[in-house]
Amino acid sequence: MTKVIIAGFKGRMGSTAVDMVKNDNTLELAALVDPFATEKEIDGVPVFNDKADLAGFAADVWVDFTMPSVAYDNTKFALENGFRPVVGTTGFTEAQITELIALSKSKGLGGLIAPNFAIGAILLMEFSQKAAKYFPDVEIIELHHDKKKDAPSGTAVKTAELIKETRTYKKQGAADEVETIAGARGAEFDGMRIHSVRLPGLVAHQEVIFGANGEGLTLRHDSYDRVSFMSGVNIGIKQVMTITELVYGLEHLL
Ligand SMILES: NC(=O)C1=CN([C@@H]2O[C@H](COP(=O)(O)OP(=O)(O)OC[C@H]3O[C@@H](n4cnc5c(N)ncnc54)[C@H](O)[C@@H]3O)[C@@H](O)[C@H]2O)C=CC1
Ligand SMILES: O=C(O)C1=N[C@H](C(=O)O)C[C@H](O)C1
DSSP: OEEEEEETTTSHHHHHHHHHHHTOTTEEEEEEEOTTOOOSEETTEEEESOGGGGTTOOOSEEEEOSOHHHHHHHHHHHHHTTOEEEEOOOOOOHHHHHHHHHHHHHHTOOEEEOSOOOHHHHHHHHHHHHHHTTOOOEEEEEEEOTTOOSSSOHHHHHHHHHHHHHSOOOOOSOTTOOOSSTTTTOEEETTEEEEEEEOTTOOEEEEEEEEETTEEEEEEEEEOSGGGGHHHHHHHHHHHTTOSSEEESGGGGO
16 A cells, blocks of 8 residues: 655645545555644544644655645655655746755655646647647647646646757747737747736646648647546556656656
């Protein structure tokens, strides 16, 4: 049995992850963490408000769906306490990821930071990376629910990072273009543009639009329900038990 801690269990993703773990008889819910929890235990599973109280606790995996502002500290805490992190929380800097990978190696602990756990989103990123080799003009439009705290989404950033590996650099748009309203052209990443839409009713969606002479290519993925992320979280939990360092992106474990 793999013993799993879920941090952020009161939230949209954390609560969905609790159901997924409960429905897999090879996984055991070992502890739940959320500063907003009022319960001391739920169905015999201990509940903690503060991660510090989990130092020395016996568990294998730390699943994290919390907030960008705490995800780095939580992941570091997990590694320092022998829990293999499986982190969906977004907002890590490149430097933080590099540091956490080094820490995981020094501890010999597997781990995963995955900006998106949906298999369709992983495919969208891979297809986009392939297309960018032939279509260097690309704009990313990510669309999310209006409770999302970070912009652009972690998935959009990861998509842009992957595209950067195959795309020949170019600064897109007219050389003399002017924004008459600041931000009209979106965020810039390596010369390409990323646009963030926030609306009630949405869950998590992304389009990657390529343009070339006389043709266009649009790739799109939609998560209509948070259950779309759960097979990826389940794979992540199982795979981190078999590796000895943290990886960035679920594609490394598929
Ligand atoms: N990688 C992926 O596939 C996905 C990632 N996400 C990301 O997961 C994160 C959480 O998203 P939601 O569940 O929608 O947010 P949410 O706001 O519904 O839930 C976050 C929960 O974390 C709790 N929390 C805050 N600080 C904490 C701490 N220090 N320790 C433990 N719990 C803490 C909050 O009280 C809240 O219950 C976001 O960064 C989001 O972008 C969301 C969907 C899919
Ligand atoms: O906040 C969300 O909801 C999501 N966050 C992740 C991201 O920032 O990419 C993954 C997914 O898009 C849902």
